[in-house]
Amino acid sequence: MDRERREDGARAWIAGNLQRSVRASSDPDVRVYAGGQPQRMSPYEFARLVRKLKIFRWLERFEFGSFLDLASGFEHIPYLVTERYSVPAYYADMVHQFNLPIDGLFYGKLDHAVTLQLPVLPYRDDAFDVVLCSEVFEHLVRPIEAIAEMMRVARKYVVLTTLEGLAVNRWRRILSHWHVDVRVPHVERNFLVLDEFAALFGDGWQHESLLYSPNFPASLVEAVTDQAPAYDALDDTDALVAALCRAVSEGRHGPGSLGVVVVKPKAGALVRPPRIQVDAELARWLVAKAAFEEEWTQTALGIWAALERNPALRPKDPAPDRPVAPALLALLRCPDCGGPLDGAGTGARCGVCGQTFPGDWGVPILYSSRPADGALTDKALSRLCGDSRRRRRVVRRIARRLRRNERAPGPVRKLAWRLLPSPNAP
Ligand SMILES: [Zn+2]
Numbered sequence: 001m002d003r004e005r006r007e008d009g010a011r012a013w014i015a016g017n018l019q020r021s022v023r024a025s026s027d028p029d030v031r032v033y034a035g036g037q038p039q040r041m042s043p044y045e046f047a048r049l050v051r052k053l054k055i056f057r058w059l060e061r062f063e064f065g066s067f068l069d070l071a072s073g074f075e076h077i078p079y080l081v082t083e084r085y086s087v088p089a090y091y092a093d094m095v096h097q098f099n100l101p102i103d104g105l106f107y108g109k110l111d112h113a114v115t116l117q118l119p120v121l122p123y124r125d126d127a128f129d130v131v132l133c134s135e136v137f138e139h140l141v142r143p144i145e146a147i148a149e150m151m152r153v154a155r156k157y158v159v160l161t162t163l164e165g166l167a168v169n170r171w172r173r174i175l176s177h178w179h180v181d182v183r184v185p186h187v188e189r190n191f192l193v194l195d196e197f198a199a200l201f202g203d204g205w206q207h208e209s210l211l212y213s214p215n216f217p218a219s220l221v222e223a224v225t226d227q228a229p230a231y232d233a234l235d236d237t238d239a240l241v242a243a244l245c246r247a248v249s250e251g252r253h254g255p256g257s258l259g260v261v262v263v264k265p266k267a268g269a270l271v272r273p274p275r276i277q278v279d280a281e282l283a284r285w286l287v288a289k290a291a292f293e294e295e296w297t298q299t300a301l302g303i304w305a306a307l308e309r310n311p312a313l314r315p316k317d318p319a320p321d322r323p324v325a326p327a328l329l330a331l332l333r334c335p336d337c338g339g340p341l342d343g344a345g346t347g348a349r350c351g352v353c354g355q356t357f358p359g360d361w362g363v364p365i366l367y368s369s370r371p372a373d374g375a376l377t378d379k380a381l382s383r384l385c386g387d388s389r390r391r392r393r394v395v396r397r398i399a400r401r402l403r404r405n406e407r408a409p410g411p412v413r414k415l416a417w418r419l420l421p422s423p424n425a426p
Pocket residue numbers: 334335336337338339350351352353354355
């Protein structure tokens with residue numbers, strides 16, 4: 001199927017880029033921090049810190065006992081969550097290499113990671129209090145089904161962030177869709193206006209902009225080289241923390257704002273009022289953790305190099321033949337039929353349909369083997385919209401539009417792309 005080929009293509013593309021990005025972060029000439037202090041802040045690293053700060057400001061307002069980062073990638077947000085709130089936190093990504101517990105055991109991936117494929121989530125209902133999905137929505141081939149699944153496995157809160165996925169108006173949305181080349185792996189393909197997010201998440205949803213350019217050290221629409229001096233000035237932690245607090249202080253949409261943070265508390269889940277007093281402490285902590293992670297990447301690369309030269313030094317535990325932990329299995333269900341999973345060798349086996357799934361290092365690979373039919377199921381619609389006929393109508397329309405956009409471009413459209421600039425270009 002075309003759709004599956006595209007998902008496989010995206011996975012291979014991301015895995016190929018992993019090596020490159022690890023190398024980049026280990027290059028002393030591009031290091032952001034030195035001795036725990038910022039020395040070479042960049043617009044990219046600053047926006048990354050802003051995104052984390054926005055997410056953690058929301059977590060501060062929740063009451064929760066477990067956490068899942070869906071499509072955690074090379075970030076370690078679950079590690080940060082466990083450090084700060086002392087709750088179990090889980091990793092999940094469609095790229096298996098990201099999930100392996102080989103990048104530092106303290107990050108907590110061991111027995112806490114699953115390789116999966118959106119939109120099917122191989123977890124039981126209400127498996128985690130909080131489900132976070134950050135900067136992935138815009139790339140998903142079946143985003144509505146994926147959000148319905150997040151609502152299923154989250155017991156209390158779903159948090160979604162997307163920088164590119166929010167279109168400022170309908171015209172811009174149409175133009176963005178028209179420019180998507182679905183043949184490009186990992187392309188940004190989903191654009192919704194705010195009203196459509198409202199229809200997807202329904203009553204009680206909360207939202208704010210992800211980035212608000214007027215409160216940034218330099219305007220986000222300027223060329224990166226023109227922004228550089230403002231970021232060079234953030235060369236001590238106090239200055240950086242102050243800039244971060246200013247950047248997150250505004251959450252409005254409209255001119256100068258980019259992206260959206262969506263928070264959906266399920267019925268009965270408490271969201272405490274915001275406390276801006278916590279911002280500075282939270283920002284300082286995130287900066288210290290980012291500096292530590294960069295430092296550790298250097299150390300880890302040194303260790304890996306030494307182990308390559310002398311494999312006898314390699315620790316026995318964890319090892320590739322580690323079975324999936326029983327506590328992790330208890331959270332899972334078969335991605336094909338929803339049945340309970342048992343451990344089988346280094347992978348898992350469904351107790352109902354008998355399907356077996358591979359795995360290594362304690363990380364099961366739970367891709368569904370059922371071909372997706374592409375239709376938005378009534379189950380997903382009911383999960384999202386309940387019995388609201390108006391919302392069902394809007395969500396169905398979004399799903400149809402997104403499906404239509406999965407068609408590969410014809411020669412006329414390809415020619416027109418050369419003539420009209422894309423609004424999707426960064
Ligand atoms: Zn099954």
